[in-house]
Amino acid sequence: MTTTTGVNVTPPPTSSSTTGVPDFTSNFNTFLTLLTTQLQNQDPLSPVDTSQFTQQLVGFSEVEQQINTNKNLQQLIQLQTSNEAIAATPLVGQTIQYSGATAPLAGGQAGFSYSLPSNAANVNLLVEDASGNVVFSTGGNTNAGTHDFVWNGKSSSGAQMPDGGQYTLQVVATDASKNPITATVSSFGVVNGVSIANNQATLNLSGVSVPLSELLAINPTINTSL
Numbered sequence: 001m002t003t004t005t006g007v008n009v010t011p012p013p014t015s016s017s018t019t020g021v022p023d024f025t026s027n028f029n030t031f032l033t034l035l036t037t038q039l040q041n042q043d044p045l046s047p048v049d050t051s052q053f054t055q056q057l058v059g060f061s062e063v064e065q066q067i068n069t070n071k072n073l074q075q076l077i078q079l080q081t082s083n084e085a086i087a088a089t090p091l092v093g094q095t096i097q098y099s100g101a102t103a104p105l106a107g108g109q110a111g112f113s114y115s116l117p118s119n120a121a122n123v124n125l126l127v128e129d130a131s132g133n134v135v136f137s138t139g140g141n142t143n144a145g146t147h148d149f150v151w152n153g154k155s156s157s158g159a160q161m162p163d164g165g166q167y168t169l170q171v172v173a174t175d176a177s178k179n180p181i182t183a184t185v186s187s188f189g190v191v192n193g194v195s196i197a198n199n200q201a202t203l204n205l206s207g208v209s210v211p212l213s214e215l216l217a218i219n220p221t222i223n224t225s226l
Helices: 021-040 050-091
Strands: 007-009 095-099 102-104 110-116 122-128 134-139 145-151 166-174 184-190 193-197 200-205 208-211 215-218
Touching: 050 193, 050 200, 095 200, 102 110, 102 184, 102 208, 110 122, 110 166, 145 166, 166 184, 184 208
Parallel strands: 007 193
Antiparallel strands: 095 184, 095 215, 102 166, 110 145, 110 184, 122 134, 122 166, 193 200, 200 208
């Protein structure tokens, strides 16, 4: 998958697509028209209760102010996200470590790291492809702590998997009583682009999208050479 280096910004929605704004404006103008028309044509001997109209007018005004506040907050969020994406552009070309168990296969290798909260009696490392099929499995380090694992891109049968695929590491660990131990998994990859989608700055790693908030380390030290 080819990813263009740089910042790609998804344009914000136009005012006509902002939920609630056009309908509210139309209803508010209609309400004012009805209010003034009724006041002008009311029966002098039996005037309408203006307090009810006043309460409705105040309610419409409060809703309008809230909508405008939400629009301004949305613009501030978009501006902040754009600034984050621009600030992240120096990461292009750098190796990063990020939260998540899915890594790209690049140069015939994919890097992972897993942490065990306690010693395990048995640890199996399963590498799955994008369809959830296990393409490689091996034993893992059973000691408590963090361990790096670099997969060489070869299936259990010895076939070299093509670059560009996305692979997920599943860590199946149990203690001496065969109770499961939950491992925390992170991944490594090289950033080749930065984009913005859904008001979130995202790092692109050969098809794997990583929110900037999941960044753990830049140019990390990996125990096994990538």
